[in-house]
Amino acid sequence: MKETETGSSDLTPLLADADSLENQSPRGLASVSGAVFNICTTMVGAGIMSIPATVKVLGIIPGFAVMFMIAVLVDITVEFLLRYTQSGKSTTYAGLMAESFGSLGSLAVQICVMVTNLGCLIIYLIIIGDVLCGNESGGTLHLGVLQEWFGIQWWNSRAYVILFVVLFVMLPLVFLPHMNSLRHSSAISILLAVVFIAISSAMAIYAFWKGKTQNMRLLPDFANQVSIFDLFTTVPVLVTGFGFHVNIHPIRSELSRPSDMSYAVRISLAISIAIYFSIGFFGYMLFGESIMSDILVNFDQNSDSAIGQLVNNTVRLSYAMHLALVFPVINFSLRTNIDELLFAKKPVLAKDKSRFTILTCLLLALTYTIAIVIPNIWYFFQFLGSTTVVCLSFIFPGAIVLRDVHGISRRKDKVMAILVIIMAILTSMIAIATNLWTVG
Incomplete structure (x- = not known):
């Protein structure tokens, strides 16, 4: 074997790199x-x-x-x-922005991530509470699954049930120090989403067989219900669905070959398009024009048969577990x-156990407290989340390309970056204005 000038073999640095990567991800x-x-x-x-x-x-x-267009832009x-x-030295999204725009760029990313992710976590707990414990909206009381089964008891109230889910389902998972450690729970989560789609599609096909499906429109109904501005309100919903940019760096850093990240992203986008279009098609086929902004509300209905009630509860429970x-x-x-x-x-x-434990527990406690104290925070985070997700998914990556601190952007990259930023800003502004007008 060829020796280097220092007398060590060429294999030495390769072993050192492998050991270093293994120390970063002990599992x-x-x-x-x-x-x-x-x-x-x-x-x-x-x-x-x-x-x-x-x-x-x-x-x-x-x-x-x-859906396809947004997935392409996300890719x-x-x-x-x-x-x-x-090309750079940073291994985080905030660090990447710091290389291009200094500390203000890093701070902008961190604020957007905190607003978006904290809002998502709070909303997840609120939805889980609605499914298991029910809620009251418009003066109407909607019973949760546990209340339907056991009646209204002190132990199946929102505070106790969400606390149980947080302590016995979420706490063991959030204490895992590496993203790769969550791959099994993530696989189960995707499986539950597929179960939800399978049940919805089976119900839609059965309704079609019985001639009870609703008429579906291939194009927007501009004549009666939909204005051109309403179309823009759908884009932030889909952008939020496809927004995963904040997890790119943690996932990439644990791959054996970081170059595989692009391949993993494209596979994931293809799977997500299939999941989104399937639930969109069959959900619309099943409920038609009566579809609610949250399809879970359509399943939150009393059924005339025990089998129908069982199907509704299965859908709701599988979704709650998916969010957990x-x-x-x-x-x-x-x-x-x-x-x-x-x-x-x-x-x-991950190497500082005391700091890791304290920060994890504080975040979980904060999320739980806000979800219990302010259960109607949904619309607040819906507006903020749409804005911050658009920044993280489109505006910040485009700005990095235009700044081009490493001199690697081609002309077509800069043209695409400009188009993406303009589209993101205009779409978000129109969507927010339309939503505010509707709420007002």
Whole structure:
């Protein structure tokens, strides 16, 4: 074997690199399949329930076209981030922005991540509470699954049930120090989403067989119900669904070959498009124009048969469990960004057990407290979340390309970055203005 000038073999640095990577991820190097599960779980969260309503507004053909277009744009912006990560020295999204725009750029990313992810986690707990414990809206009391089964008891009230879920389902998962450790729970989460789609599609096909399905529109109904501005309100919903940019760096850092990240992203986008379009198509086919902005409300109905009630409860419970397993993946990037903001000069969070434990417990306690105290915070985070997700998914990656601190952007990259930023800003402004006008 050829010796180097220092007398060591050429194999030595390779072994050292492998040991270094292994120390970063004690459970072993992450696989592409594990990365795919975690990326898909990030995308297929609470947004899946709003997809049928967006298909109702857009129509089936434009609905699929918009989903595909957003997925393509997401793939482009992810490639922007991966390319500049490879050329630079930073291993985090905030660090990548710091290389281009200094501390203000880093702070902007961290604030957007905190608003978006904390809002998502709170909303997840609120939805889980609604499913299990019920809620009251418009003067109407909707019973949760536990209340339907056991009646209204002190132990199946919202505070106790969510506390039980937090302590015995979420706490063990959020204490896992590496993203790759969540691959199994992420796989189960995706499986539960597929179960939800399977049940919905079976119900839709059965209704079609009985001649009870609703008429579906292939194109938007501009003549009666839909205005051109309503179409823009669907884009932030889909962008939020496809937004996983905050988890790119944690997942990439644990891959045995970081270059596999692009491959994992494209597989994940294809799976997510299939999941979104399936639930959009069959949900719209099943409920038609009566589809609610959250399809879960359509399943929250009393059925005339025991089998129908069982199906409704199965759908609701599988979705609640799905969100409980998405929770730790979203929490991971939130915790990482908060730690990077507050303890930038400290060792890696996973290696500091006391700091890791304290930060994890504080975040979980804060999320639980807000979900219990302010159960109607949904609309507040819906507006903020739409804005911050658009920044993280499109505006910030485009700005990095235009800044081009490493001199690697081609002309077509800069043209695409400009188009993406303009589209994101205009779409968000119109969507927010339309929503405010509707609420007002």
